[in-house]
Amino acid sequence: MDIQIILTKAVESRQGNKPKFDEGHVLMTLLNISELQPVGRMLLMKKIGLSEASMKTLLKRLRELDLIQTDPIGGNTLTEKGQSLVFHLKNLFSIKNVVLKSLGWDSIMLVIKKGAEIVREVPILSLRDEIIRLGVEKVLICVYTKEEKIEIPPKTEEMSLKGLLEEIKENCSNCQPDDLILFLVPSDAHLAYSVLAYILKVLKEW
CATH class of the missing domain: 3.30.1360.30 (GAD-like domain)
Structure with a gap:
């Protein structure tokens, strides 16, 4: 799955509701997790500038796309697929x-x-x-x-x-x-x- 497809899926409207984050927030979140992992939701909220509800939704979507995994205590880390995507992204x-x-x-x-x-x-x-x-x-x-x-x-x-x-x-x-x-x-x-x-x-x- 390429970067553009992932960005589109991450920010798509569901049940008529458009998320309060965009492609820029998705890229920032993936790159921040890469740099800070394991990292908790609260720190990501401060780094990205999103509300708690929006960050929870964004992280959920990244999990659905198999880009991150979340440990209740340790925090969020990139999956192998997520690491591959970020490596490719950093070269762009x-x-x-x-x-x-x-x-x-x-x-x-x-x-x-x-x-x-x-x-x-x-x-x-x-x-x-x-x-x-x-x-x-x-x-x-x-x-x-x-x-x-x-x-x-x-x-x-x-x-x-x-x-x-x-x-x-x-x-x-x-x-x-x-x-x-x-x-x-x-x-x-x-x-x-x-x-x-x-x-x-x-x-x-x-």
Whole structure:
């Protein structure tokens, strides 16, 4: 079962009731369990920012998908299937807090591995609008080219943007050709993971 199918099943409406969590919360929960396991529900609630009822529902759905197991005393841990999924997921992206001094942005830098193809298939303004629709206030969309340069589509004016491009490049020590690089404001982890879920969905549809 791939990541997109799991995300869809985890957040589906049941009996006409839509859960009060989204794909971003699902990704955050799986990654937090991976880092903290065994981990209790109360700590996950604080980390993810969900109510107790919503977290109970989310954990139940992850158990139904055979991604986690819950010990009443020890807490939640990933199953073998869950570990495989998280390992695959971690190879798809990286995320860190970055201050872009050139723009005065306190942002999250989200890098989607081999995600640059999305800007060749989706009009850049449409992509930006969809990301904003998720709740992001500001977004800068960049591509790490095969020549190991930073491009800001649809057109990069290297002279006027030289300082910004150099600053982005400095933060791209682990970037690879054809990576998609997003800078998101506000610096909110849930928003970043919601954007990641959206990008993965679009890439999967091709």
